[in-house]
Every structure is written in C-alpha cells, then in structure tokens.
Amino acid sequence: MTRLRVPAGRIGISLCLAICLAFPAVAADENNGQAAPPAEATASADSHGGPTGPTNVIEPLPVMPHGLPVELVRTLQLLQDRIARGSTQAHLAQRQLLTHIERKLIESEPETWADVANLRAAVAFGLAGGGPGVLRHILATGQVTEAETPLAQGALAYLEGREKDARAKLGGIDARTMPASLSGQLALTQSALLVRDAPIRSLELLDLARLLAPGTLVEEGALRRQIFVVAQGGSAARFEALSIQYLRRFRRSVYAGNFRQRFAAALTRLNFDNDRTRVASLERMLEEIEPESRRDLYLLVARAALEQGRRETALFAAERAAGLAGSDIHAAAQARLYQGAALIVAEGRFEEGREALRGLDRAALAAGDLELLDAALSAANQIRGPLPSVIEPPATEAPPRRAVPEPPAIGRARDALARAERALAP
Incomplete structure (x- = not known):
C-alpha cells in the first residue's frame, strides 16, 4: 500500500x-x-526463516x-x-x-x-x-x-x-474519466439526481459507483440505495442478491441501522402467507447475519408490518423472532406483543391473541411498545366486548293541536250553501 x-x-x-x-x-x-512486519525483517529472511545474504535494493516507483x-x-x-x-x-x-x-x-x-x-x-x-x-x-x-x-x-x-x-452541469460528465478519489462519488451523485425521473439509469450509475470505488463508504452507500430502488418495483431476485451482498460485506457499517429500518419496511411488501418461495428467500438473506441481529431484524419487520396493516407478514416475522429470543425477556415480550396484535384480527385466533396480550409483562416493554399494547387491547375489547344495553327514549306527551283559523272565503261558501238548502226545502 x-x-x-x-x-x-x-x-x-x-x-x-x-x-x-x-x-x-x-x-x-x-x-x-x-x-505488518517491518520491511527489514521481511527482506532479511529466506523462505526457511533464516538470514540471507545481501539483497538488491528495489527502488520504489516514482510517485507524482x-x-x-x-x-x-x-x-x-x-x-x-x-x-x-x-x-x-x-x-x-x-x-x-x-x-x-x-x-x-x-x-x-x-x-x-x-x-x-x-x-x-x-x-x-x-x-x-x-x-x-x-x-x-x-x-x-x-x-x-x-x-x-x-x-x-x-x-x-x-x-x-x-x-x-x-443535472444540466453534471449530466454530460463521464465519471470514469475522473480520478479514483472522485469517480465513484460523482457517479453516486449523478444517480441521486436521476432516481425519480430515470430510475433505470440511476441504477446503472449506482452499479458504476460500486465498480469505481469498491470497499469504500461510496460503495456502501451505493449498495444501500440500490437495494431500496429495486425494492420499489424491481426484480425480487435482484433485491435478494443485493441484500445478501450488503449483509455479508457491510452489516457492521455505522449506517447499517438505517439500512435495517428501510430493509424491514421493504420486506413488509412481501406476502409470506402463501408464497413459500419468498419465505425461503428471506431466510437465505437473514442467514448472513448473526442470530441476535437476525432476531432484531425480524422484530423490525413485524412492527413495520403491523403499522402497514399486513397481518400475515407481521405474524410470520414475530414467530421467527420469538424462536430466536432465547433468554432475552425484552425481545421475547416484543415478539409476543407483535404476534398477539396480529392474531386478534386473524380468523379463528382471536382468543389466542387476546390472551397473549393480557399475559405480557409491561415492565419488559419500551414506551413505544406499551402504546401499541394499549391500542391492541383496546381494539380487542371493541371486537369482543359486551354490547351496550338498548335505552328507550323517554315518553313525551303529544303537543296540543293548534287551531287553524278559517279563511273568510270558506265561511261565505258555507253560508251560501245553507241558503241554498233552505230554498230547496219543502
């Protein structure tokens, strides 16, 4: 180096x-x-570890x-x-x-x-x-x-x-003509400028950024962005391949927390109820990380799925997280909460979900999860609570009839009719 x-x-x-x-x-x-071993020690030992005779000094290449x-x-x-x-x-x-x-x-x-x-x-x-x-x-x-x-x-x-x-100024510049210190960063910038109007070209530029700056923060950022552009409607196979690559190479990045949040949100778009291929795909992706991080990611998926109303995804992820919770009472409580919240709206499993929610230790939950627990219990009571009694409205007396004044024309007509009747009388 x-x-x-x-x-x-x-x-x-x-x-x-x-x-x-x-x-x-x-x-x-x-x-x-x-x-790293000192250069002198390396130069003075032969392949058997012993000293060697005088060696020719290799002049370094000239560096500008x-x-x-x-x-x-x-x-x-x-x-x-x-x-x-x-x-x-x-x-x-x-x-x-x-x-x-x-x-x-x-x-x-x-x-x-x-x-x-x-x-x-x-x-x-x-x-x-x-x-x-x-x-x-x-x-x-x-x-x-x-x-x-x-x-x-x-x-x-x-x-x-x-x-x-x-876009007008940078669009005509080929990032490949720039020095290594700038080329990947420039391609990443050009991609950001095109992501809304030309997502396919944006993805191509993210590929280029990764190619020009391998192993750097530029590649980490480009790969992270690429995953979420693909998640908006690209190939599921490519989403899986890119995600596995990120989890293998950059899962310890300082920005991996941001990745996990958005990754969980992207996963909630998948239907884990009927498509077992997608279940296997998710499990392959998450096998790349250690069990504790895998559990946390399943919890993120479950919570995000609940917020988006995706019951089956929430239930699937919560069950997987529960299986990885082990002796961690906080993670186990979270998994049980998300599982119960999903079950109260699942056909035929209402009672199972309500009992799971009622049995939770509130001390094991964070503030945000306590709010979710209270909301889920309230919803459960509304679903299966007692019906309110019917209250008859109080009886009221009918208001007195109001006399309607007789128009003068009707009175005159009545008098004329009486006179006619008298004239016709025998």
Whole structure:
C-alpha cells in the first residue's frame, strides 16, 4: 500500500488524530488483524526463516507529489472507509476532520485551484460531506479553468439543492474519466439526481459507483440505495442478491441501522402467507447475519408490518423472532406483543391473541411498545366486548293541536250553501 506523505506541520493536531485512526486499521486489515512486519525483517529472511545474504535494493516507483488538497481529501476518505467497516471512533472524528479540511482549503492560495487535481479534490470533499462553502469560495477566486467549471458549478448546485442546474452541469460528465478519489462519488451523485425521473439509469450509475470505488463508504452507500430502488418495483431476485451482498460485506457499517429500518419496511411488501418461495428467500438473506441481529431484524419487520396493516407478514416475522429470543425477556415480550396484535384480527385466533396480550409483562416493554399494547387491547375489547344495553327514549306527551283559523272565503261558501238548502226545502 502506498503511504501518503502528509506534512504534519501544515495539517495540525486534528488531522494527525484522524490519520492515527485511519492507518492502523488499514494495516491490520491487510494482515488479518496482525501488525505488518517491518520491511527489514521481511527482506532479511529466506523462505526457511533464516538470514540471507545481501539483497538488491528495489527502488520504489516514482510517485507524482500531490498538493495539500489532494492529501487532505484522501485522508478524509480513508477515515470514511473505516466508517463503512463499523468504526464509531472514525464516525465521531469525521466532523472535526471536515471542519479542519474546510478551513485549510479556504485558506489556500487562489492559484491552488488552477491545478486540476486540487480542484477535483475540492469537489470530492464537497460531495463527501464537506458542504458547499469551499466550492463557493473556489469559484469566486476566478482561478478554475474553463474545462473544469461545469464540474465545480454542477457539484455546487447539487449541494445547494438546485437539482435542475446540477443535472444540466453534471449530466454530460463521464465519471470514469475522473480520478479514483472522485469517480465513484460523482457517479453516486449523478444517480441521486436521476432516481425519480430515470430510475433505470440511476441504477446503472449506482452499479458504476460500486465498480469505481469498491470497499469504500461510496460503495456502501451505493449498495444501500440500490437495494431500496429495486425494492420499489424491481426484480425480487435482484433485491435478494443485493441484500445478501450488503449483509455479508457491510452489516457492521455505522449506517447499517438505517439500512435495517428501510430493509424491514421493504420486506413488509412481501406476502409470506402463501408464497413459500419468498419465505425461503428471506431466510437465505437473514442467514448472513448473526442470530441476535437476525432476531432484531425480524422484530423490525413485524412492527413495520403491523403499522402497514399486513397481518400475515407481521405474524410470520414475530414467530421467527420469538424462536430466536432465547433468554432475552425484552425481545421475547416484543415478539409476543407483535404476534398477539396480529392474531386478534386473524380468523379463528382471536382468543389466542387476546390472551397473549393480557399475559405480557409491561415492565419488559419500551414506551413505544406499551402504546401499541394499549391500542391492541383496546381494539380487542371493541371486537369482543359486551354490547351496550338498548335505552328507550323517554315518553313525551303529544303537543296540543293548534287551531287553524278559517279563511273568510270558506265561511261565505258555507253560508251560501245553507241558503241554498233552505230554498230547496219543502
């Protein structure tokens, strides 16, 4: 692995801290957790472990020196790659490092940004979480070359939320022509700009981002996004393949919690009642993680399914979680709660569900689950509670009839009729 030459005097304490966090992990990963052996020891031992005679010194290949922006951004990316592997220390150090790099880039001489490598490093910094401030400053210097202006302006538009401008500027740039430090990040950005209007092209760009930046936080983010784009209506087989890949390679990522929440929501769209193939597919996906995490994921699926009114999915996931709860009373109570809430609306299993809910220990449930328990018990009482007695309305006396005044014409007609009758009388 090529070691970066970082000028400690120019970088400062916070960056040195980040380097200390980043490099030991890389060395350990490459040697299965063991410290890398000194180069001298390796060179002085033969295949049998004994000393050897003088060896020819191998001159390193010439490496083009990079400016400070390139070195700073590369250090940031090394730190972020540790985040993808699950380092909470790296995640906590990231904000401090971002602030430090932003200050150093803004303090750089304006001529710095006439160098294409430095400018592209600044774009990578902005897209990797650095925000728009640095790019605004760089464009204001007037030092960005004409050829690189669309890249800088497009990245700034994206960071400022001007998606239409960002698509216009970045749409014509081929990410494969960018350096490794920027190419994957750029493809990831281009994908985000197209996900609503052109989901197929967005998926292609996510594939490209993963190809250009394997093993990095960029690949972790691209794979996570790809799973949920596919879940909106893509191939079930591809959803399964991508999910297994994420669970195998990035399940310890700091962002895996976000993945699990959205993954559970995506799974609730599947019908586990009649399609045993989907049941087998889900079980294959979750076999990639340890039993405790598998149990927690089943609980997430069950809760999400209840919230979406998918009874069979909730029941299936709750039963699987109950089987993995073991001696964990909190997980067992959660599984029993979700199972009971699903059963009270299942045909022929109402009593089973109500008894399960009534037998729960409230002390074993979190606040959110207590609210669900109370709602489920209330629903059960409404489903099978006593009918209210019929109350007769109180008897009331009929109001007195109101005399209607007789019109004058009727009185005159009655008098005329009486006179006629008298005239006809014998």
